[in-house]
Amino acid sequence: MAHCEVVQVPRRGRDVVELRAAPAHEPLASCAFEWPRGWRTHTTDWQPPALFETAYLFGLTGTFGDALTVSVARFGLEVDALTFLRDRLGTAVCERAVRSTWSGLSVGAFDLAPPDSAWRVICSGPAVHLLEARGLARRYVDRAAATLRSLSGYDPPAERFAQAAVGPLRCLRPAAWQVVLEPAAHGFHRAHLLRTSNEGHLACYLRIFVVDRRIHAGEPPATLLSRVESHLARDGLVLGAPVDDAGPGGPTTRRAGTFRALSVETRHAVRQVGPLLVALDGACPGADRAPLTRLNGRRAFDVALATLSLGG
Numbered sequence: 001m002a003h004c005e006v007v008q009v010p011r012r013g014r015d016v017v018e019l020r021a022a023p024a025h026e027p028l029a030s031c032a033f034e035w036p037r038g039w040r041t042h043t044t045d046w047q048p049p050a051l052f053e054t055a056y057l058f059g060l061t062g063t064f065g066d067a068l069t070v071s072v073a074r075f076g077l078e079v080d081a082l083t084f085l086r087d088r089l090g091t092a093v094c095e096r097a098v099r100s101t102w103s104g105l106s107v108g109a110f111d112l113a114p115p116d117s118a119w120r121v122i123c124s125g126p127a128v129h130l131l132e133a134r135g136l137a138r139r140y141v142d143r144a145a146a147t148l149r150s151l152s153g154y155d156p157p158a159e160r161f162a163q164a165a166v167g168p169l170r171c172l173r174p175a176a177w178q179v180v181l182e183p184a185a186h187g188f189h190r191a192h193l194l195r196t197s198n199e200g201h202l203a204c205y206l207r208i209f210v211v212d213r214r215i216h217a218g219e220p221p222a223t224l225l226s227r228v229e230s231h232l233a234r235d236g237l238v239l240g241a242p243v244d245d246a247g248p249g250g251p252t253t254r255r256a257g258t259f260r261a262l263s264v265e266t267r268h269a270v271r272q273v274g275p276l277l278v279a280l281d282g283a284c285p286g287a288d289r290a291p292l293t294r295l296n297g298r299r300a301f302d303v304a305l306a307t308l309s310l311g312g
Contacts, residue, residue: 082108125150187215249305
């Protein structure tokens with residue numbers, strides 16, 4: 001256990017400071033972000049959090065009821081930080097949300113109506129930082145989240161990203177995910193992205209299906225996408241009703257279900273990328289069975305979807 005120190009660094013020509021928090025001997029929790037001058041800082045003896053827990057880093061207070069709390073969680077791999085926050089807050093709180101969205105791939109926002117909290121979660125290197133704002137702090141929390149960075153100096157962050165090429169399509173994936181390509185077939189391209197466990201078992205799965213409409217001009221998208229139908233149904237996949245499930249890459253559809261008596265979660269999205277029609281499917285274990293693998297699978301899906309582009 002070590003005390004967390006907070007250093008305030010003036011920003012030239014602006015009525016803000018950069019707050020730099022660094023628990024001694026624990027650089028993976030350190031962070032810096034911009035905040036207005038004049039707020040009081042409250043530090044604590046730092047204690048690293050257990051997996052799926054958060055640890056208080058420091059707090060800021062203004063007048064009565066104005067407060068920002070900074071906490072941190074650590075996973076060691078890419079996770080869907082906004083889903084992690086919603087899971088922690090619980091269903092009853094989430095039902096009261098007035099906003100739940102992403103800004104880019106790094107910052108998630110979850111807002112309750114004032115005077116309740118506004119939350120921001122930031123994927124910052126090997127950690128996930130959580131900002132909880134109340135009162136006047138709600139006005140400044142977006143700037144804090146946008147400027148927050150890790151001070152760890154460690155590289156790589158949670159996981160390196162690598163490119164996946166599927167015919168003329170490109171996207172990013174966590175480097176630990178293996179790419180398996182199928183042979184191209186007259187304007188159709190398909191790739192499978194796999195994450196295996198330490199024992200070599202399949203843990204998460206993504207499938208990217210690409211149709212080049214320069215070759216298949218005039219055919220209805222529904223006809224083209226009929227080729228993406230999953231074969232898993234023949235092997236015992238049972239899914240519930242589809243639910244809207246937005247992520248950093250835009251709207252997706254999520255379905256919970258079972259596969260051979262084990263809980264699973266699937267996601268699906270369709271995008272037009274220039275002349276390409278792209279369908280992305282993902283399957284990962286249910287939260288009750290493998291919560292960390294689920295968060296990693298959701299993150300891989302979101303990163304791939306948000307980075308779809310034409311190859312050079």
